[in-house]
Amino acid sequence: MAATILLLGFIVANLGISGAQxxxxxxxxxxxxxxxxxxxxxxxxxxxxxxxxxxxxxxxALNALRGSDIEVMLGVPNSELQSLSNPSNxxxxxxxxxxxxxxxxxxxxxxxxxxxxxxxxxxxxLSQFVRxxxxxxxxxxxxxxxxxxxxxxxxxxxxxxxKSFPPTEGAFRNDVRGYLDPIIGHLVYAKTPLFAxxxxxxxxxxxxxxxxxxxxxxxxxxxxxxxxxxxxxxLFDAMLDSLYSALEGAWGGSLDVVVSESGWPSAGGFxxxxxxAKTYLTNLIRHVKSGTPKRPNKPIETYIxxxxxxxxxxxxxxxxxxxxxxxxxxxxxxxFGGERIWDVSAENNSTLPLASDIxxxxxxxx
Numbered sequence: 132m133a134a135t136i137l138l139l140g141f142i143v144a145n146l147g148i149s150g151a152q153x154x155x156x157x158x159x160x161x162x163x164x165x166x167x168x169x170x171x172x173x174x175x176x177x178x179x180x181x182x183x184x185x186x187x188x189x190x191x192a193l194n195a196l197r198g199s200d201i202e203v204m205l206g207v208p209n210s211e212l213q214s215l216s217n218p219s220n221x222x223x224x225x226x227x228x229x230x231x232x233x234x235x236x237x238x239x240x241x242x243x244x245x246x247x248x249x250x251x252x253x254x255x256x257l258s259q260f261v262r263x264x265x266x267x268x269x270x271x272x273x274x275x276x277x278x279x280x281x282x283x284x285x286x287x288x289x290x291x292x293x294k295s296f297p298p299t300e301g302a303f304r305n306d307v308r309g310y311l312d313p314i315i316g317h318l319v320y321a322k323t324p325l326f327a328x329x330x331x332x333x334x335x336x337x338x339x340x341x342x343x344x345x346x347x348x349x350x351x352x353x354x355x356x357x358x359x360x361x362x363x364x365x366l367f368d369a370m371l372d373s374l375y376s377a378l379e380g381a382w383g384g385s386l387d388v389v390v391s392e393s394g395w396p397s398a399g400g401f402x403x404x405x406x407x408a409k410t411y412l413t414n415l416i417r418h419v420k421s422g423t424p425k426r427p428n429k430p431i432e433t434y435i436x437x438x439x440x441x442x443x444x445x446x447x448x449x450x451x452x453x454x455x456x457x458x459x460x461x462x463x464x465x466x467f468g469g470e471r472i473w474d475v476s477a478e479n480n481s482t483l484p485l486a487s488d489i490x491x492x493x494x495x496x497x
Contacts, residue, residue, distance in 0.1 A: 153468045154416050155182025155204070155434040156454065157392055160189065162441040164457045168195040171438070174459055175201055179468040184391060184434045186245065188228035197235040204240040204326075204391065204434065205229065207268065212244050212260040221267030222274070230275055238281055242326055242391060243268055246288040249310040258310050261285055265314065269321055284318060286326035286391045287311075289334075289370060292377055297358040298425070301373030302380050315383040325383070327374055328392035328436075331366040332411070336401045342366060348395075348407060349414035361424035367393070367415065372425040390419070394436035397462065399448035409463040412454065416465060 158171060166174070172195045175183060185192060186206040196203060205228065207215060215221040229238055243265040249258040269283040289295070291311065293304035303311055318325055335347035345351040347366045354362035356369060363369045371388060378386050395411035396403045412435060422429040440453035440462075455461055 153179065153181045154419065155184055155202070155432075156180050156438050156467070157184040157186075157434050157436045158192070158438045159186060159436075159441050159444075160192075161443040162439060162457060163443060165439055165441075166457065166459055168192040170459070172196055172199050172201065174438075174455065175199070178461075179466075181468075182239075182432075182434065184242070188224075190228075193228070193232045193236055196237075197232070200237060202237045202239040204242055204389075205238050206245060207241065207243045207264065209244050209247060209254060209257055212247070212257050212264045215243070215264035215267055216260040218267045218270065221264065222271040225268060225271035225275070229272070229281065233277065233281075240326070240389070241268055241272070241281060241283045243283060243285045245286045246328060247285070248288070248291060248307065250304070250306055251290070261310075262314050262317065266317060269317070269323075278321070282323040283321070284323050284326050284389075285314060286328055288328045289330075289374070292373055295370065295373040297356065298363065298369045298372035299359050299361065299376055301376035303377045308381065312381055315378065315381050315386070318386055319383055324387040324389045324432075325374075325378065326389050326391035327371075329367065329370050329374075329390050330393060330395075331370065332395045332402065334366060334370065339402070344402065344407070348410045349418055350410065358424075363424060365414075365418070367418065368423040371431070372423050375423070375425050388431075390431055390433040392434055392436040394452045394454075396448050396451040398451040399446070403448070403451065405462065409465075412463060412465055416467065 156175070168189070168191045171192070176199060182202045182204070183196070184204040184206070187208045188205055207224070211224070215224055229241070232238065244257070244261050247254045247257050247261050249255050265283060265285055269278070272278055272281050272283055291303055291307045292301060294300060294302040315325070331347040335342045335344060343351070343355070346355050349365045349367065351364050354364050356363040371390070374388055378384055393415060395408040397405045397408040415433065415435070419431040419433045421427070422431065435454060437452045437454070439455055439457050440450055442450055444450050454463060454465060
């Protein structure tokens with residue numbers, strides 16, 4: 132027994148154990164029955180949620196985050212994009228909402244705008260301000276010497292993709308290239324990931340005749356789509372890889388993608404249920420540690436939408452994305468920290484034939 136423990140300790144020390152990348156959770160506040168900001172931070176910590184997306188620089192929330200060690204994606208609301216296209220205003224915004232809280236609040240990202248699109252009637256007029264605001268906020272962060280610690284980007288949705296199938300031929304819509312290409316160019320220059328909100332739910336609900344529920348929920352028993360030697364067993368990978376392909380076609384192939392939102396509603400529309408939501412979220416948390424067919428073995432930084440059911444959102448579907456009820460009870464039993472994995476990848480510069488021995492040691496009765 133003692134010899135076995137010593138041997139296991141030696142193997143662990145040499146191979147290294149790493150926890151799977153933990154997912155973040157988006158903290159929306161559109162409800163009149165939600166707990167206090169300090170209670171929310173405590174909820175993150177007690178559930179091992181290490182990343183938070185905030186949609187605006189709520190100072191009460193930022194103050195509650197001081198010293199918490201929670202990484203934050205901080206949002207610039209769409210309503211402020213026009214103002215921040217002025218460099219002076221952007222500098223003041225960064226000072227007031229970032230520098231005044233740094234480093235006691237671990238702001239990792241700033242998302243300048245959310246789902247702005249030049250072909251979406253509701254946000255089209257804002258598209259002219261996204262890149263100027265993005266560059267101005269970046270310059271203000273760089274002036275403070277924090278460009279390596281705080282990355283500045285914007286969050287898109289998948290409606291900007293004109294061709295998503297097959298994934299290796301993914302491409303942006305021609306009528307958004309004039310908007311997106313300069314943004315992508317800046318992100319390449321700044322070595323900053325693009326943020327993308329990716330929902331298999333909406334793809335499935337909009338086209339259930341061609342997209343199966345198991346494919347959308349990560350439960351297909353085998354590969355559903357083969358594409359140039361790459362096998363797709365779930366829709367999430369296919370959507371993300373179509374975005375990678377679109378970036379490659381827009382001179383952005385070097386960019387990483389942070390999945391800034393993903394979730395499944397439990398009520399309010401076609402294909403919604405507690406079971407489907409729990410299945411999707413459980414599998415998403417497990418899956419994002421392993422990468423996609425185009426970019427395998429590369430964890431996908433992902434933020435679940437959303438923390439709470441928010442009763443002031445509309446339409447009805449939007450009220451049911453929460454993973455907690457407003458009274459802080461969990462809707463589902465989720466392991467936000469992911470499963471522990473054994474890291475025997477090329478990062479260790481090793482091809483040790485000990486992985487099977489580790490499995491044997493853990494399963495052997497001693």
